[in-house]
Amino acid sequence: MIKLSNIEKIYDSPAGKVHALKGINLEIAKGEIYGIIGLSGAGKSTLVRCINMLERPTAGSVLVDGKEMTKLNESELREARKNIGMIFQHFNLLSSATVYENIAFPLTLSKVPAAEIQKKVNPLLELVGLKDKANQYPAQLSGGQKQRVGIARALASDPKILLCDEATSALDPQTTKSILDLIKVINENFSLTVVIITHEMQVIKEICDKVAVISNGVIAERGAVLDIFTNPQQPITKEFISVLLSNELPAAFRGNEISQVKTEGSLLLLRLIFLGESADDPVISQMLRNCAGVECTMLFGNLDEIHGVPFGRFIVGLSGEENSIQSALEFLRGKDVRVEVIGYVKRNNPAFN
Amino acid sequence: MSSEIIPLLTKALGETVYMVLVSMLLASIIGVPLGVLLHTTDKGQILESPTLNKIVGSIVNALRSIPFIILMVAIIPFTRFLVGSAIGTTAAIVPLVVASIPFIGRQVETSLKEVPAGLVEAALSMGATPTQIISKVLLPEAMPSIVSQLTTVIIALVGESAMAGAIGGGGLGDLAIRYGYQRFRPEVMLATVVILIVLVQVVQFLGNTLAKRLNKR
Ligand SMILES: Nc1ncnc2c1ncn2[C@@H]1O[C@H](COP(=O)(O)OP(=O)(O)OP(=O)(O)O)[C@@H](O)[C@H]1O
Ligand SMILES: [Mg+2]
Numbered sequence: 001m002i003k004l005s006n007i008e009k010i011y012d013s014p015a016g017k018v019h020a021l022k023g024i025n026l027e028i029a030k031g032e033i034y035g036i037i038g039l040s041g042a043g044k045s046t047l048v049r050c051i052n053m054l055e056r057p058t059a060g061s062v063l064v065d066g067k068e069m070t071k072l073n074e075s076e077l078r079e080a081r082k083n084i085g086m087i088f089q090h091f092n093l094l095s096s097a098t099v100y101e102n103i104a105f106p107l108t109l110s111k112v113p114a115a116e117i118q119k120k121v122n123p124l125l126e127l128v129g130l131k132d133k134a135n136q137y138p139a140q141l142s143g144g145q146k147q148r149v150g151i152a153r154a155l156a157s158d159p160k161i162l163l164c165d166e167a168t169s170a171l172d173p174q175t176t177k178s179i180l181d182l183i184k185v186i187n188e189n190f191s192l193t194v195v196i197i198t199h200e201m202q203v204i205k206e207i208c209d210k211v212a213v214i215s216n217g218v219i220a221e222r223g224a225v226l227d228i229f230t231n232p233q234q235p236i237t238k239e240f241i242s243v244l245l246s247n248e249l250p251a252a253f254r255g256n257e258i259s260q261v262k263t264e265g266s267l268l269l270l271r272l273i274f275l276g277e278s279a280d281d282p283v284i285s286q287m288l289r290n291c292a293g294v295e296c297t298m299l300f301g302n303l304d305e306i307h308g309v310p311f312g313r314f315i316v317g318l319s320g321e322e323n324s325i326q327s328a329l330e331f332l333r334g335k336d337v338r339v340e341v342i343g344y345v346k347r348n349n350p351a352f353n
Numbered sequence: 354m355s356s357e358i359i360p361l362l363t364k365a366l367g368e369t370v371y372m373v374l375v376s377m378l379l380a381s382i383i384g385v386p387l388g389v390l391l392h393t394t395d396k397g398q399i400l401e402s403p404t405l406n407k408i409v410g411s412i413v414n415a416l417r418s419i420p421f422i423i424l425m426v427a428i429i430p431f432t433r434f435l436v437g438s439a440i441g442t443t444a445a446i447v448p449l450v451v452a453s454i455p456f457i458g459r460q461v462e463t464s465l466k467e468v469p470a471g472l473v474e475a476a477l478s479m480g481a482t483p484t485q486i487i488s489k490v491l492l493p494e495a496m497p498s499i500v501s502q503l504t505t506v507i508i509a510l511v512g513e514s515a516m517a518g519a520i521g522g523g524g525l526g527d528l529a530i531r532y533g534y535q536r537f538r539p540e541v542m543l544a545t546v547v548i549l550i551v552l553v554q555v556v557q558f559l560g561n562t563l564a565k566r567l568n569k570r
Binding site: 052054077078079080081082084085086088090092093094095096097105106108109110137138139153157163 | 476478493
């Protein structure tokens with residue numbers, strides 16, 4: 001549906017040239033929800049704006065629904081843009097127009113007759129749950145309601161693609177959730193291809209199928225959200241994930257020396273990651289039954305879901321004889337669970353603090 | 354105050370209102386599009402054109418730097434060419450319009466600059482043409498501010514029309530000079546001043562009310 005090849009974008013600003021995008025290649029399939037995450041200034045907005053040519057790439061090709069966007073003339077481009085809805089962080093609604101008029105706006109631009117506009121706008125008002133607000137002005141709405149108007153407006157021209165540039169960044173977590181749910185519904189019901197720009201991993205986790213991590217104008221890592229979450233490769237990706245899933249040791253062990261050999265009174269800390277079916281397996285109790293002489297302390301646990309796939313992360317501490325610990329480790333490694341060995345760490349002794 | 358003054362005052366008020374309204378109307382017809390041109394050809398705007406923007410901007414600045422009283426005298430030949438005479442209420446309208454066009458242009462430009470760039474961007478993303486962006490986004494969104502700005506222009510016109518009147522254009526300024534000053538009739542002077550103050554207050558009030566009604570923010 002969208003294919004970006006070797007996109008370069010260089011801004012010429014008075015302060016000098018800014019190389020915002022450096023050879024971006026990205027393919028987004030029809031019906032996918034594709035997330036693009038990056039820190040501020042990474043080039044996310046520039047990238048998404050290259051899709052509808054709000055920003056012209058300095059070099060490279062932008063194929064949208066089979067059309068080479070960089071080669072269209074002004075009027076062809078205007079037509080092509082009607083195929084690509086866009087929503088914004090600050091909503092960008094007309095303050096002088098009512099909710100109804102805002103949603104009708106793209107249709108007015110295409111000179112659609114009023115009766116037809118009504119047939120189009122009313123169901124959209126219903127879809128976004130703002131039927132009773134049709135005649136109010138944006139100033140009278142909450143942030144979440146404004147974004148719903150933004151979404152309805154973006155859908156009015158029956159686009160095949162929806163671009164969301166930080167669409168939930170100005171909203172609180174609950175409202176964010178409801179907006180994301182709405183986007184998900186639209187994605188499913190209208191088989192709309194959605195591109196979501198964000199700096200929050202939560203947003204990616206909530207609704208994206210795939211994700212690309214962008215950093216300094218290049219894509220650092222990409223893949224299915226589940227893979228990226230459970231097995232991130234790049235430091236930047238790990239950092240984004242760590243916001244949601246802390247990588248810190250439990251407080252009782254934090255700051256203590258980590259040793260690869262057993263020391264007196266230390267526990268072997270393991271990070272265990274369960275995915276899908278395996279999250280249901282009684283792995284720990286099996287281990288305790290099979291490996292005599294091992295004690296297992298649960299230090300941290302978190303059970304989550306990504307796209308309906310259960311995803312558990314635990315930190316456990318093993319104690320006992322060295323060889324029993326090693327056999328327990330072997331046992332776990334043979335199971336359907338990812339095991340990361342943190343090392344032997346002593347528990348803080350409150351008496352010495 | 355003797356009663357022969359009342360008809361003089363009403364006639365003068367009528368002339369002032371006539372000069373101001375007609376000048377305002379004519380100046381707006383050119384001044385508003387001028388403001389749109391100044392804004393849309395600016396850097397980063399929909400019709401970006403640095404050369405055109407610079408040329409028009411310079412002309413506007415040049416015109417705006419000429420004091421009204423000098424402009425009025427300087428363009429007498431032009432006024433005579435247009436209306437056949439340089440004296441009279443209608444003749445006074447010519448310099449008033451010439452002085453107001455660049456003023457309105459700048460005021461409208463200022464108002465349009467206040468429209469968030471995101472709105473233009475959103476319209477562009479929906480495939481709006483530049484004309485549609487001007488007529489359906491920029492002007493409606495800036496309207497409350499344009500109304501406030503134009504109120505200021507009208508008030509300036511009241512003052513300038515009094516000046517124009519003083520050199521033979523009629524209106525309240527004319528009356529104040531001829532009766533109040535030259536014939537030592539302080540009560541006429543006072544009456545014109547009071548009427549001018551009330552007139553300005555009324556214009557300001559109407560402008561504020563309209564701007565407030567238009568503002569949905
Ligand atoms: N119009 C412009 N002129 C010059 N430089 C620009 C322009 N727009 C963006 N940039 C620069 O390009 C880089 C990428 O900007 P971009 O807006 O794409 O980042 P972003 O990832 O969207 O950041 P944020 O999360 O803050 O929105 C930044 O260094 C920015 O300063
Ligand atoms: Mg951005």
